[in-house]
Amino acid sequence: MVNRKGTKLRFIAGEYDVAVIGAGHAGCEAALACAKLGVKTVIFAMNLDSIANMACNPSIGGSAKGQLVREIDALGGAMAKIVDKTAIQIRMLNKGKGPAVQSLRAQIDRRKYQQEMKHVLELTENLDLKQAEIVDIETVEEDGIRRVTHVVTHTGAVYKCKAAIVCTGTFLNGRIIIGDVSYQSGPDGLFPSIRLSDTLRNLGFELIRLKTGTPARVNRRSIDFSNMVPQPGDDEVVPFSFETEVLEIEQVPCWLTHTNIKTKEIILKNIHRSPMYNGTIEGVGPRYCPSLEDKMVRFSDKDRHQVFVEPMGANTEEMYLQGMSSSLPEDVQMEFMRSVEGLENVSVMRPAYAIEYDAIDARVLKLTLESRIVDGLYFAGQINGSSGYEEAAAQGLVAGINCALKLLGKEPLIIDRSEAYIGVLIDDLVTRGTREPYRMMTSASEYRLLLRQDNADERLTEKGYKVGLISEERYAKFKEKYRLVKEELERLSKTHVSPTPSVIEYMEKIGSTPLKSGASLEELLRRPEVEYEDVLKIEELNLKDKGLDYVRRTLPKSVIEQVCINVKYSGYIKLQLQQVEQFRKLEKKLLPEDIDYNEISNLSLEAREKLSKVRPASIGQASRILGVSPADITALYIYLTKRKE
Amino acid sequence: MNYVEDTIAAISTPPGRGGIGIIRISGKESIAIANKIFCMANGRLGDFVLKMPSHTIKYGFIRDLESGEILDECMLTRMDAPNTYTREDIIEINCHGSYAVLRRVLELVFRMGARCAEPGEFTKRAFLNGRIDLSEAEAVIDLINSHTEEARKAAIEQLGGRLSKQIERIRQGLVSVLAEIEVNIDYPEYESELVTADVTMKTLNNVINELEELSKSYRQGRLIREGLKITIAGKPNVGKSSLMNALAGYNRAIVSNIPGTTRDTIEEYIEIDGIPVILTDTAGIRETEDVIEQIGVKKAEEKIQEADIVIYMIDSTEPDIDEKILSINKPLIVVLNKIDIEENYLEDLVKKLRDYDVIETSLTEDIGIKEVFGRIKKYFSEEKIGINTENIITNVRHKNLIDKSLASLKKAVENYNTGMPLDIIAFDIWNGVNTLGEITGASVNEEVLDNIFSRFCLGK
The missing domain is CATH 3.50.50.60 (FAD/NAD(P)-binding domain)
Structure with a gap:
């Protein structure tokens, strides 16, 4: 200076x-x-x-991103806890698509x-x-x-x-x-x-x-919500942090509207003024998050696109227009926004921009x-x-x-x-x-069935504790949770029920194939149509038929969730664990830091260049480098073996 | 595992067959090694190999430097890197002598500094040096193993990448199915502008059908590559060797009327209208105390188990029938031989064997041979029925991977139908795609590589 x-x-x-x-x-x-x-x-x-x-976006979470936030929390990071404190809406996405792809998403009070x-x-x-x-x-x-x-x-x-x-x-x-x-x-x-x-x-x-x-931020007072579809949060909220036991928030809805043919016409008429198309922008933008003009050009057969109107906070009238990101001039922005149903009289507070x-x-x-x-x-x-x-x-x-x-x-x-x-x-x-801004997606993971949002604590709390970011108290609670999971899993596999009259009747009622002989509670729970509650009920009915006493177990919801997923998905979890074992074999083959890749003559020139640049820690990592072929990996093996000799 | 510096050598023609044998040397030292052992007729050495231009062939002799002995007359080809099969310097010596001479030349090459090539190592080098892809490398092995023109054609087509292309096309279809599912998962808030689940499932079912055709073609592929296996069984001295000779068209097996002459099994490769056939002549099946012969009998039983068709020969002058052979669950042709001898049980035998496919022959009088040929051809053409695919799978690894992929994809459809959640359905499709990728080397897995390379036959 x-x-x-x-x-x-x-x-x-x-x-x-x-x-x-x-x-x-x-x-x-x-x-x-x-x-x-x-x-x-x-x-x-x-x-x-x-x-x-x-x-x-005034929002945190979403597919794969929700998993990331849970993982950050399990390691001892801050994000999830602050989300729980400041969320104005929480939803669990992909509820019907299986536990592995469920993700939390929250609207946040940004300020x-x-x-x-x-x-x-x-x-x-x-x-x-x-x-x-x-x-x-x-x-x-x-x-x-x-x-x-x-x-x-x-x-x-x-x-x-x-x-x-x-x-x-x-x-x-x-x-x-x-x-x-x-x-x-x-x-x-x-x-x-x-x-x-x-x-x-x-x-x-x-x-x-x-x-x-x-996209632009606009004033709520200038929006007509009467023809928009409200997008409410979940009735029962799952908190982001494993440490937040109960969370009650006053939920605010988002709103859904659509662009139309007129919007498209306005944009296409002005496309020459878009810096994306006249060469002003040199940076590479994300394909998964295109600007509205990009959508109009690339998906020209589509006449409507979704626009979600999201609140920026509890103490502001500013709203965010998800789906309308743009780098068109401000006057064009104004014109196309006003073509959208509900935004006819919109008052823009901050224009959309590219950066x-x-x-x-x-x-x-x-x-x-x-x-x-x-x-x-x-x-x-x-x-x-x-x-x-x-x-x-x-x-x-x-x-x-x-x-x-x-x-x-x-x-x-x-x-x-x-x-x-x-x-x-x-x-x-x-x-x-x-080459473009990288967004986390669940499909990027080879082991998606294991990397669930519900078990992030099981996967990472131990690591967070060893590092020193997880308190003794939290660690003890974590241990207790998984002790209970293990105990209940054992109990379910060891407890057998027989087809007594009330059991037969109950199973018929829930539409499950009747029991012909005795079965363990675990076997019952494995059936897709049988829930944990049903299992307890069947256990109770069976004991009563036999004239025995029944003491109902009360377990925390988070424990029951783990028990159910572990039982219902056990076959698939095992398959993924086998794949992980294969994967680890390659990850364990470490590449010394001092390798001169230019000296390994049977590596392709491209592989030498890429390996020298990335300097992978293991053969496994090397195999994922773009431009490194299976043949190069074999050559690396041979080199490693030779080096050891 | 030495790799970069060393020079490898092997006999690259299968043992025991063909008039000439080729010794191939690949690696940095190959030219120098050849130069030391290659001479003119008078034994004169003169750096002939060093002076030879690349990709030319030269006539000369191989001489053992130490003893001064001329081992063989040969043609020597020099091919300089990188325009060679392995992308290394290659020398090929076409020898004319027997297998024993070939071995001696090879030993000489080893003494000069080359090392014995591991099974499949030439192809492995070709693959490692980026000359061929994985499925091409495997096709080369099939090429070496193939015995007939038709098999060579199938192997050459695969080498050109036809199979890779088909697999890649199928894989891309699956990738697009996955993309549809993944968008649904990763962009849950967006209204589906995508194809419905039914369309996705239809694509998946089409892929399953195509893969099933490919998988079925393996049996066909195996017949083309390995040939139809025909085992000739029967008691000693019924004329098995004579039948074999008649089918092969020349005296291959020793023909005699002393029972037990053919003590081991003898194999012959023949072509019947372009159909590759491996004929196996077995030792006569009978109780015997001769140890060597016992081994032969045991082998004969094994060969019957391996066969695609069994020809059971019966001497029509004897009344006995081996019920054990008749009860075998395989296409069976019963040949009643020696019908020219007047004193026979023919009538009786024909009656007993009325439920079987019986041909009456006299090999000495050349009666019935044509019928035997005809029956074999008929069987083969029946085998062909139902094959309807652009490619034929000839490699067992390919078949196993296709079957594994099929199992995953079928599981996905099943899970879809029983209402399993999307994450599980996607899991099986991912596995199916990755498994297919292993055929063309699109995904890396050390075990796959090890497995393939250990299966490679010696030489190219």
């Missing part, structure tokens, strides 16, 4: 173990994890009132969420919050290893640190485009972070340009999210090519945990693809890289 007199301003402002750059969903989880694990942490936000901002998260950060030991733009990351090279030493703010304040976590989101070299207008900006009217791009480039990071967009930003090619990262270029420099969130608050938070948590573990001299935490969506997400990003 140069002051008005032309001298360089620079002063040491503080000393920390970790500096977290950016206080979005990734930055917050990263900072909280570090601080809780006992390393001295500072988090920088461009604006402290924009901490954990939801710059797009309240920010305040809650800020407050949680403020209350956390070892954590300082600062409003500043970080413009430089200083490093030093010793013994051939480059490591982080300082971060520098735009005002010249220098913070000494041993590690830094970069979570710049869409701020990095951000540029907003609305039709013919474009300007440097962060999201939601915030300042962009321009200079850090050069810093990263100078350190040797390859930057890619990505693009995303958001371009810099991201790194995440293939330079290790599975811990630390870069291989600079020791102690971690990356999380959109800068790694992902999109979504949940994806960002998951990476922030893993980066934060690993950064702290490294500073504490402990073993890293690596979650693999068979353990969590978090593992799938990170492995996909660092192994395969991405």
